[in-house]
Amino acid sequence: VSPVVHVAIEPRAVRNVLLSLGIGSAGGYMFYRWHMPLPWMLGSMIFVSAAALMGAPVRRYMPLRNIMIIVLGILVGSFFTAEVFKQLVAWSGAALIMLGYVAVTTVISLAVFRRIAFMDRTTAYFSSTPGGLGVMVIAGEQAGGDTQQIPIAHATRVFLVVLCVPLYFVFAGDIDPGAVRPVPGSVTGYPDHRETLILLVCGLSGYLIAARIGLAFSQFLAPLILAGFAYALGWVQTPLPAPVITVAQIVIGSAIGTQFRGMRLVRMFRPAIAACIATAIMLVIAAALARITAPWVGIEEQTLLLALAPGGLAEMSLIAISMNADLAFIATMHILRITLISGAGPAFFQYVRKRSR
Template sequence: MAPSRFPYARFLAALVLGTLGGWLFYSAGTPLPWMLGPMTVCTVAALLSAPIAAPSVVRPPMSAVIGVLLGAAFTPDVLGRLGEWLVAVVGLAAFVAVSGLVVVVYFRKVAKFDPVTAYFSGMPGGLVEMVIVGEAKGGDGRTIALIHSARILLVVMTLPFVIQWVEGVSLGARPAAGPSMFDAPLSAEAWILVCGLAGAFLGHVLRLPAKVLLGPMLVSAGVHVTGVSDFHPPVEIVSAAQVVLGVTIGARFLGTPPREILRILALSVGSTVILLALTVAFASVVGRIMGIGTVPLILAYSPGGLAEMSLVAIAVQTEVAFVAAHHIIRIVLVMAGAAPVFALLNRKPRP
């Protein structure tokens, strides 16, 4: 977007609203306040057609910051335990297949979407990729985009409370990970910049999914695993990144008629209930097989965004590397499998 066309005033209004929402949620003691608050307030603002904006160009730098934060969770100890995650990964593959099938049927039978739109709306991940492929196959790209945006919105907004209910404990507003920028050395900011830029370049060269997030995460992980540095991004920078991410999620509904937003949200409530029920069920079964708690598995399987679910993992103080690794695998499974499976299902028999 050209600088002359950037909606500075409306973006500033969105940031002010988002920060206010974050402060209100923080004051109320909710989990992940600096993302849930902006998401909620900006979604309401979109419904009211308020003069706000959050162009997509503002998200990549914040995603890079979150990627650097997630990479800091990878340690030599984590790498040594990768073999222990095999059962969880198999369970994840089964979850993706079952949840995709059930939600596609839901959108076909209940929402009455056409077959192509229902299929690519029901895939548990890959918003951008599902919109591109779905449109290419003849689906309604706008509906697919709105459904996936609503899925992320509703999963992120409800999952902390689902965990609270499953565990029977009050999560509250946990303190964010990392030191204050007033206490952290200047080298921490330098490392964020280096890992962010190098990671974005690496993600572009390797053509990674969610490259601006995964690239910096891989570089940051390499820095921490090799012991080059043990830096952590300052909490104020991470909180600011969460505010911007929350604002961009809520603002995705801008320009859509309120009636259509409410319709999509209503349909997505049903699909979200299905997805979360399957998430808890699969996490419970796999957790018993592995002999571990259900919370890490719920977060690892939940079909929210990689950045968003990893931030929830930080908020509830569970193993971030485990959660992030499984979401990367989920994204790869959906991206690699959705289009070929669709082609297989729609293959015409030879005469």
């Protein structure tokens, strides 16, 4: 029996998944009532992670998470139009800034993990990239790295970025909390049967393409591209309903929180502290670059900061949508960052290892 089937039929696993979603829903609702930024994702993430660290048997169900990733891909794809594709050349300056940002923050974070967490070179390298959680864990394991410390480092990074970026815009950026509340969607309007069928085809085809490609972020990227074409060509014009987007945020936030289950505080202390320091440095550099280079590239400072922030593609896209920022630009920059890290990161490590022998 495959692991997925086992999770689907084992009663205890089902209860644990439902417990996670229940805690996540409660956290999202509490954050919504408290007028917190991006409440459904941040609330579910914080409540589930707290429960996980306290020993609650929370668990994520990967097929459900993957479905929500596909939904988010379709959601982000709905923001791409023909005009967006014409802007790609104009974004070349921002792309160069992104490349430099990835290189500089990786080098600095590598030193942080080596000196504070006392990681070996392999583990430190695959923990230090500003992205690529899934790819870096797999590649790090193949290269002989510590498969417990690498996920801790990346999960901590994603957690802190998703938590801190919206709060930064509220408390330091002088933005009203209402500007970063729920992700907008169609409250009363729903896609008709034809549009629903097209979106289902985009999602299913994207999933099949993602399974074929095998890249860690392709489950998000493939539906994004297909849905982007559907919206750009005018085949679909109705946005996804707000309830669908809310459910997606709860599932994604809860899934992030469950990654802290079973982690002994002593075991995770050093890599987590190092990850906090490295993430803080990444965010400071991103904020400084956004402040300095935004006038040069002709992009708003807030938008450029969201594009540079080293969070997950789906999570940062949700934050961008909630702030009514230029999602097409932000998603494009994050795709560039993750593609660079996923493709060049492991290859560069192998190159350096061979040269050092």
